[in-house]
Amino acid sequence: MNWKLDEAQQKLPEVIDAIASEPQLIFEQDKLVAAIIEPKLFQDFLVWHQQQKASSLANAFAELRQICTEDNYILETPPRCSDRHIPFTEE
Secondary structure, eight states: OEEEHHHHHHTHHHHHHHTTTSOEEEEETTEEEEEEOOHHHHHHHHHHHHHHHHTOHHHHHHHHHHHHHHTTOOOOOOOOOTTOOOGGGOO
């Protein structure tokens, strides 16, 4: 159910009771400002969010950069050949 912010503040016990049937959305001037959901659904979201965070390739690279910084490791990269053919730069 959708609630206006003022109404949700006045009827908070009703809003909390209503989460058993569906998430309760709270709006202020037609903008969603809050959603009240069941605790179990929120816990499931936290588990999912942590899994997504842990398995991100960006996070793996960030961790690798941190390790390299801590160990003062510098990856030597060879110079690029200037005469190398790069087809996608041609029009």
